[in-house]
Amino acid sequence: VLVGVSHTSLEQTWLLARHAESQGATAVVLSTPYYFALSQPELCDYLTLALSGLSLPVYLYNIPSCTKVPIEVETVRRFLDTPKIKGIKDSSGNMAYYHELLHVTLQIDWSVLMGPEELLAESVLLGGHGGVAGGANLFPRLFVSIYEAAIANDVTRVRSLQEYLSRISSTLYKTGSYGSSFIKSLKCSLSVLGICSDEMAAPFQKFGQAHRDKVAEQLGALSLTLAGIQNKMI
Amino acid sequence: VLVGVSHTSLEQTWLLARHAESQGATAVVLSTPYYFALSQPELCDYLTLALSGLSLPVYLYNIPSCTKVPIEVETVRRFLDTPKIKGIKDSSGNMAYYHELLHVTLQIDWSVLMGPEELLAESVLLGGHGGVAGGANLFPRLFVSIYEAAIANDVTRVRSLQEYLSRISSTLYKTGSYGSSFIKSLKCSLSVLGICSDEMAAPFQKFGQAHRDKVAEQLGALSLTLAGIQNKMI
Numbered sequence: 001v002l003v004g005v006s007h008t009s010l011e012q013t014w015l016l017a018r019h020a021e022s023q024g025a026t027a028v029v030l031s032t033p034y035y036f037a038l039s040q041p042e043l044c045d046y047l048t049l050a051l052s053g054l055s056l057p058v059y060l061y062n063i064p065s066c067t068k069v070p071i072e073v074e075t076v077r078r079f080l081d082t083p084k085i086k087g088i089k090d091s092s093g094n095m096a097y098y099h100e101l102l103h104v105t106l107q108i109d110w111s112v113l114m115g116p117e118e119l120l121a122e123s124v125l126l127g128g129h130g131g132v133a134g135g136a137n138l139f140p141r142l143f144v145s146i147y148e149a150a151i152a153n154d155v156t157r158v159r160s161l162q163e164y165l166s167r168i169s170s171t172l173y174k175t176g177s178y179g180s181s182f183i184k185s186l187k188c189s190l191s192v193l194g195i196c197s198d199e200m201a202a203p204f205q206k207f208g209q210a211h212r213d214k215v216a217e218q219l220g221a222l223s224l225t226l227a228g229i230q231n232k233m234i
Numbered sequence: 235v236l237v238g239v240s241h242t243s244l245e246q247t248w249l250l251a252r253h254a255e256s257q258g259a260t261a262v263v264l265s266t267p268y269y270f271a272l273s274q275p276e277l278c279d280y281l282t283l284a285l286s287g288l289s290l291p292v293y294l295y296n297i298p299s300c301t302k303v304p305i306e307v308e309t310v311r312r313f314l315d316t317p318k319i320k321g322i323k324d325s326s327g328n329m330a331y332y333h334e335l336l337h338v339t340l341q342i343d344w345s346v347l348m349g350p351e352e353l354l355a356e357s358v359l360l361g362g363h364g365g366v367a368g369g370a371n372l373f374p375r376l377f378v379s380i381y382e383a384a385i386a387n388d389v390t391r392v393r394s395l396q397e398y399l400s401r402i403s404s405t406l407y408k409t410g411s412y413g414s415s416f417i418k419s420l421k422c423s424l425s426v427l428g429i430c431s432d433e434m435a436a437p438f439q440k441f442g443q444a445h446r447d448k449v450a451e452q453l454g455a456l457s458l459t460l461a462g463i464q465n466k467m468i
Contacts, residue, residue, distance in 0.1 A: 006269070008242075010436035033437040035240070035268055035300050039412035046437040066269050068302065178273035202244035203267040203280040 002059060002132070006031035006067075010046075014053040027057040029089055029132075034067035040075050047075075051084055058084050063091040063115065073100045080108055089132055091115025095122070102127050117143065118169055121158045124150035134182065135168060138189050142226060164229055172218045175211050180204055188215045236293060236366070240265035240301075244280075248287040261291040263323055268301035274309050281309075285318055292318050297325040297349065307334045314342055323366055325349025329356070336361050351377065352403055355392045358384035368416065369402060372423050376460060398463055406452045409445055414438055422449045 003020035005028045007013045017028045030050060032043055051058060060079070064070040070092065079085055087110040090098050098119075101112045114123040117133035124130065124147055136143040142161065149157040172189065173182045184200065188207045191198035192215055198206040207215065237254035239262045241247045251262045264284060266277055285292060294313070298304040304326065313319055321344040324332050332353075335346045348357040351367035358364065358381055370377040376395065383391040409419045418434065422441045425432035426449055432440040441449065 008268075008437075034242075036417075036437065037299065037413050038437055039414070042412060042414065042437060042439070045439055049436060065271065178276060179271050180273070180276065183270075202283060203242075203270065203272055203276060205276070205279055 001025050002027050002029050004029045004031070004061065006034070006061065008033045008035045010050060010053075013050055017054050017056060021056050025056060027059055027086060028054060029059045029061045030054070031061040031063055032067045032069040032071060034069065038069045040072050043069060043071065044075055044078055047079065051079075051082060054084065057086045059086055059111070059113070060088040061091070062088060062097075065091070065093075073097065073104060076101060077104055080104065080110075085110070087111030087113060087129070089113040089115055093119065095119065098123055098128065099126065118162075118165055121146050121150050121162050121165075125153070125155070125158060134186050135165075137195075138186060138193070139168070139226065160229070164226065167225070168222060172215065172222060175214050175218065176207065184211075185215055188212055189219050192216045192219055235260050236263050237261075238263045238265070238295065240268070240295065242267045242269045244284060244287070247284055251288050251290060255290050259290060261293055261320060262288060263293045263295045264288070265295040265297060266301045266303040266305060268303065272303045274306050277303060277305065278309055278312055281313065285313075285316065288318065291320045293320055293345070293347070294322040295325070296322060296331075299325070299327075307331065307338060310335060311338055314338065314344075319344070321345030321347060321363070323347040323349055327353065329353065332357055332362065333360065352396075352399055355380050355384050355396050355399075359387070359389070359392060368420050369399075371429075372420060372427070373402070373460065394463070398460065401459070402456060406449065406456060409448050409452065410441065418445075419449055422446055423453050426450045426453055 001024070003025040005013050005016040005020065007016060013030070020028055032038065033046060038046065060071055060076070062071040071088070076088065088101060090101060090112065093116050098112070098114065105112055111129040114120050114128055114131035117131060117135045120131040120133055120143065130147060131143070133143045142164065146158065146161045146165070149161060173185050175181060175185045184204065184207055187198045187200055188211065190196045192212070200206050235258070237259040239247050239250040239254065241250060247264070254262055266272065267280065272280065294305055294310070296305040305322070310322065322335060324335060324346070327350050332346070332348065339346055345363040348354050348362055348365035351365060351369045354365040354367055354377065364381060365377070367377045376398065380392065380395045380399070383395060406423065407416045407419050409415060418438065418441055421434055422432045422445065424430045426446065434440050
């Protein structure tokens with residue numbers, strides 16, 4: 001169980017990590033601070049300081065769309081021999097950057113994890129170690145299948161599963177109108193399936209009834225197709 | 235005394251505001267959340283919710299360089315008849331946007347305040363109501379003079395003071411190498427003058443000795459010139 005400890009405050013980061021540890025977390029996933037735009041040397045100093053107060057294993061978290069601050073490859077390089085760090089999760093969506101991460105970590109035992117689920121298959125085909133896929137909350141077996149197909153170099157199967165992923169992305173995840181569609185659709189889908197509430201933390205609010213109905217309908221269509229695909233594969 | 239309550243968490247925003255109120259603050263300055271990129275309709279919903287839990291008067295705070303989320307003029311328009319809101323501080327540096335703010339608030343009693351100190355003079359000359367100038371911590375009389383000259387339409391005097399401001403920006407504030415130069419130089423200058431410590435909250439760290447020496451030297455040169463300018467003006 002990897003627990004995110006993204007915060008702009010160093011003290012709060014440490015407090016969140018300590019709480020995660022007390023609750024049995026395996027490791028924490030540490031983003032950059034995300035209010036001030038930091039330079040890379042300042043980021044290195046910050047990460048060094050932050051790591052000094054963390055006792056669990058750490059995965060770095062690169063998500064510049066939210067933090068404005070990328071963890072550049074040269075910065076990653078400076079932390080390669082930090083035993084506490086076990087890997088990095090990359091949500092930049094930049095495959096060239098991801099390949100560079102794989103390259104610089106070739107000799108060490110890091111897990112280089114993919115954020116965006118649409119890129120999981122190709123990242124694993126090209127040597128990546130796995131992903132943190134939002135959609136796996138909804139379709140866990142699908143993502144295990146994608147991982148297994150990619151690890152087995154079964155490109156034909158990867159393509160057919162990727163096509164199914166694209167169907168999810170272009171229908172279900174497009175419900176609503178903004179950048180938050182993905183996260184809202186996912187939460188709403190889980191609620192439709194009775195897995196958890198669709199209540200969202202501010203600044204977001206859950207879908208209204210019209211969007212919820214649309215989610216339920218798309219989810220029904222997707223599940224039918226998925227059952228077909230999975231039956232074919234057994 | 236206006237106290238900033240910038241946070242990504244709604245509950246923490248409310249807690250910070252309540253603390254500010256308990257300590258005697260006059261009003262709070264409310265930024266947008268700054269982790270997820272919000273759409274403007276989502277921002278409107280968020281601000282409505284946030285305002286419902288704030289009891290002090292509120293100034294909106296537009297600082298997209300830190301938050302990624304601008305408070306667009308159409309969004310501001312939707313809050314013009316919210317009695318709790320007393321104005322807006324604009325740190326976008328976009329004068330066209332600032333003029334639009336002045337235009338849409340012409341009929342109401344809002345204070346439209348300028349963030350970047352280099353734009354204070356022109357904003358007040360064009361009808362703005364004041365500024366929140368970082369440099370006023372260091373040179374308070376200078377910024378009062380700029381405000382007074384601009385309010386009095388004394389363009390000749392405004393120009394000579396602006397020229398002095400540019401000297402500060404191009405020397406003192408350029409100490410160091412990154413976007414944080416301004417904030418670090420300011421904090422270091424205040425420490426050199428014995429006004430406060432130069433200790434900085436993470437993710438930033440204070441200047442080392444070499445930069446501190448340079449700050450002290452530039453501050454000496456600037457203060458001499460400033461004394462000359464101020465003597466001429468009395």
